[in-house]
Amino acid sequence: MRAIIYIFLMGAFFFSCVPNYNIDAIVDESSNIYPDYKDVTIPCNIAPLNFEVKNIKSGFVVLTANNKPYYFDIKDGNVSFDLKKWHKIIGENKGQSISFQIAAQKNGKYLGYKAFNIHISKDSIDQYIVYRLIEPGYELWNNMGIYQRNLQNFDQTAVYENSLSNQNCVNCHSFQSNSPNRMLFHMRSSNSGTYIIDDGKIEKLRLNSKDKIKSLVYPYWHPSGKYIAFSSNDTRQAFHFNDPNKIEVYDLSSNIVVYDYKNNRLISSPYLLSENSFQTFPTFSPDGKWLYFCTAEAQNMPKSYKKVHYNICRIGFDDEKGDFDNKIDTIFNANNEMSASFPRISPDGKFLLFTKFNYGNFSIWHKEADLEMVNLENQNTLPLNLWNSDDTESYHSWSSNGKWVVYSSRRDDGLYTRLYIGHVDENGSVQKSFLLPQKNNNIYRELMKSYNIPEFIKERVKLNTYQLINEPKEVIPKNL
16 A cells, blocks of 8 residues: 555656646747847757747747657756757758747746747758957957867867967968868967978978068968968058947058978969059969959058958969969959958859958958858859848858858957858858857857857867977978
8 A cells, every 4th residue: 555655646746847838828929039040041960059048037948840849948048958859850850940939937827939940951061160269359368279169069179279389379270171181370479380280290381581471371272282372461450549440450561472382382473472462361262273362452551541442363273383374363343442351262163252341451350341252153242141240240161062151250249259150052042140059158158259260170180289389390481
């Protein structure tokens, strides 16, 4: 008899602890969530899109996929999805939309808000993204590093942190065709140089201060891995007294060179070294036959900084001979009204994506900066309203399959750059982008660093930092 009573009491206790997932009434209102994941398109292998529900402390979310409901609790205003269950749901619903309905607990009842959808693309995304985390300061920094994030979960690990080299500046990381095995990045001050990592072999590229070319920045790998394009810039910065753009970064001069990795020499063209123009932001086409770059008529700087308007041009490149063509094609003409930076070509060679803003070359400090895309087959401009905002959109890169773009934006608070990911189809049509998902969204309120230079890679970077600091082979290339 006691056993029967015990089983009855345990059963009553169990059922009393099962949450009540019944919605008592529907309200004609939309819920307010952060990040705004409503109606976004996501990869079929992305980490859970955890979010915060504004003004709601408790309740639940009904996720409906293929007519099957899944229930997740709202705890202290936050919704966190189980990793395995999330991947099972999105993996089984590729090419479909799943709906989310939020139910708020109020006065002992559950009130259901209008449902919203998230579309799951059949297109997967590269497993990792690499970025630098740095304070959005102008002159000083302390701790910074280059980090890699697993996009299938929330794991972030360091590729390199400047605590290993006396808090120096580390920047301009770049990968050859989204491969983690062939990369480079710069160090300034302590251990200065360009570090090239090639399947575990590490070289430090250092320039002779007496040579014509004295700096190498804004790198981009040739798809063959035999060449690396650089810009050589004499850069300055100034502050505005009364302007929405707090700072202006500009060049007194800039040229483009290509490092012949195999033969340890710098090569260039008179079209890329002209004293009558500024040249910067080089980018190879995916087939390696073209070098795209930004160019503007040289001005008296900084006095005429607002007269600097960069076009996007290209020059033919022969990777067998390591030589350039003798003519320039203009791909985007700013007509002295706008300026373009960061040209990036889709892996299929079809689309040119770049940043467009009023003047100058450093778009990251221009609030009016937006992304723009051109179909290279017909020169048509494609609408990117779903990606742009009222604040800065700037640096961007393509996934290896050409279906996703990651870009930096200051739309959240106007100060810190965050990463947004957007889908592109074969026609160049884009869908609403989404903020890089986090396990805990408080990170975007608590992390006082900007995400800088996001780059997709297919696998995890494995870097021997001890070898990089203590045993690099130093190389001085034959200068121009």
